[in-house]
Amino acid sequence: NAGVMQNPRHLVRRRGQEARLRCSPMKGHSHVYWYRQLPEEGLKFMVYLQKENIIDESGMPKERFSAEFPKEGPSILRIQQVVRGDSAAYFCASSPPGKSGDEQYFGPGTRLTVT
């Protein structure tokens, strides 16, 4: 059973470009969470999604950031017009349906570098 998959693992973008980060949850999981980890800081919650629904986006910046989890395919975290401050590791986690889960399983992360 494959774990949480994220791609790309490393992404380099110039200022002003768009970044698209993908997350495929574990098989059978329908809850997806995105976290951001800045250098020397803890993980910060960004958004919680279920299939076709954004449940809580309270941790996501109001501008330039959006997330989706379509009926088919991976969850996407999209950052428009990236700035240097967006450089961070972005982790996706998933948990099973029905119960939001005692445990969130994390993917390997996407390390975004904005030059």
Added chain:
Amino acid sequence: GQNIDQPTEMTATEGAIVQINCTYQTSGFNGLFWYQQHAGEAPTFLSYNVLDGLEEKGRFSSFLSRSKGYSYLLLKELQMKDSASYLCAVRDRNDYKLSFGAGTTVTVRA
């Protein structure tokens, strides 16, 4: 919101015991988690406490006191591979969102 504090760094010798403390102040509480994270890798689940007391899993144990807003992770018989960052996380009353501390970097020396 959540305010979670843990020491930044700890160093210990191979074979020894290390205790990582975590204190939290929360508006709601529905469980405390410990994760291990090696540099450049994903956090991996270590333990979960929702009731007061000690949970033991092999060389790792975790303790919780809800009235004191306090937890610790105990690592016994340290091995070199235990060198990593240990993250304390609290789940809020809404049952899904995790709030993380900044992590404690543990260095195990021979």
